[in-house]
Amino acid sequence: MMTSNRTLGIYVHIPFCLCKCLYCDFCSYTEQDGGVHSEYADAVIREIRQYAERARDYTVTSVYFGGGTPTLMPTTELSRILSAIGQSFALSPAAEITLEANPKTVDAEQMTALRQIGFNRISIGVQSLCNSELLALGRLHTAEEAIETLTLAMRHFPRVSADLMYGIPEQTAESFERTLLRTLDTGVTHLSLYGLILEEGTPLYQRRTHLTLPDEETEYAMYLRAAEILSARGFSHYEISNYAKRGKECQHNLRYWRAQEYMGFGIAAHSYFGGVRYGNGQDLSTYLKSEIFAPKVSETLSDADLRFEYIMLALRLAEGIEELDHRRRFDTDFWQTHRASLQKYVEGGYLKRENGRVFLSDAGMYIENAILADIL
Numbered sequence: 001m002m003t004s005n006r007t008l009g010i011y012v013h014i015p016f017c018l019c020k021c022l023y024c025d026f027c028s029y030t031e032q033d034g035g036v037h038s039e040y041a042d043a044v045i046r047e048i049r050q051y052a053e054r055a056r057d058y059t060v061t062s063v064y065f066g067g068g069t070p071t072l073m074p075t076t077e078l079s080r081i082l083s084a085i086g087q088s089f090a091l092s093p094a095a096e097i098t099l100e101a102n103p104k105t106v107d108a109e110q111m112t113a114l115r116q117i118g119f120n121r122i123s124i125g126v127q128s129l130c131n132s133e134l135l136a137l138g139r140l141h142t143a144e145e146a147i148e149t150l151t152l153a154m155r156h157f158p159r160v161s162a163d164l165m166y167g168i169p170e171q172t173a174e175s176f177e178r179t180l181l182r183t184l185d186t187g188v189t190h191l192s193l194y195g196l197i198l199e200e201g202t203p204l205y206q207r208r209t210h211l212t213l214p215d216e217e218t219e220y221a222m223y224l225r226a227a228e229i230l231s232a233r234g235f236s237h238y239e240i241s242n243y244a245k246r247g248k249e250c251q252h253n254l255r256y257w258r259a260q261e262y263m264g265f266g267i268a269a270h271s272y273f274g275g276v277r278y279g280n281g282q283d284l285s286t287y288l289k290s291e292i293f294a295p296k297v298s299e300t301l302s303d304a305d306l307r308f309e310y311i312m313l314a315l316r317l318a319e320g321i322e323e324l325d326h327r328r329r330f331d332t333d334f335w336q337t338h339r340a341s342l343q344k345y346v347e348g349g350y351l352k353r354e355n356g357r358v359f360l361s362d363a364g365m366y367i368e369n370a371i372l373a374d375i376l
């Protein structure tokens, strides 16, 4: 297939998990057997084939299998989906191809097979390396199993990411720092760091009044300490929640933050293509039976929406807003338009304007929402 200058990212949602973590509001199913995996792969392949024609002129530069727990799906099924992507789209030979995994759901043999079928990056949901915190989150694995999986991943994949959390019940600044340092000792090349959010409807939310959560000040101290430690270890804080060794940034997620196009396949998957955002429904049995796929939600973005999203996403990144690019896209000057509201953040050390770019400092990233509310 010919390649072109227009690039695309592909997301595939694999909605299967061993059990539901207590804080999770992602779309995932815990009851499944081999038959469902195979049927699901068939449906995803049908959907891929249906949409591929629209992206005939695009080169796919990143593929991301997220979940759920993609490693619960047999490698043969993952391979069928990846092959369908390769056959239906112009997949760049240099594409970043990521798969999410959880400790205890993937062994050395499976990692070897995953590399062979084309995955070149793995992202592992660790969350904490303190067993009582893992228990509080309802995670199925222990700290030791997580380290084992990270160590194995480092032997098999050139790019390994770990997800960690702060703000976990009973977590202290010390236990968080221990988790971070032990994770870094495995040699991971990328780290995603999220504050725990108690989402309504989750078991953890229902128990919220009985939980001992770190207070806001402690959470902020964890966030700043992480930024300090990671910087000393050679990681750049390239996005609010993400840190990478040089050249190891997640190319797929960068597409989201740079407001570039992507197509999502599978239940609950979202897409942004041709100026339209659309997303699939969450019902597994409906999806499995579908012959023709139609988005459940779809929204054509107005100019004002596009500008809001662009600013909101760009400020998440350390590279921030390129003023020239903003003017080219929206025909207005970002700095002049928002100068009056932004000045106090510059004076407070939260925002910088240098070399034609406006970007947030570590402290500024932590309060991005407040800054956005102020200027937009």
Ligand code: SF4
Pocket: 016, 017, 018, 019, 020, 021, 024, 025, 026, 028, 067, 068, 069, 102, 125
């Ligand atoms: S492993 Fe991830 S997707 Fe699955 S239940 Fe836990 S948090 Fe949710």
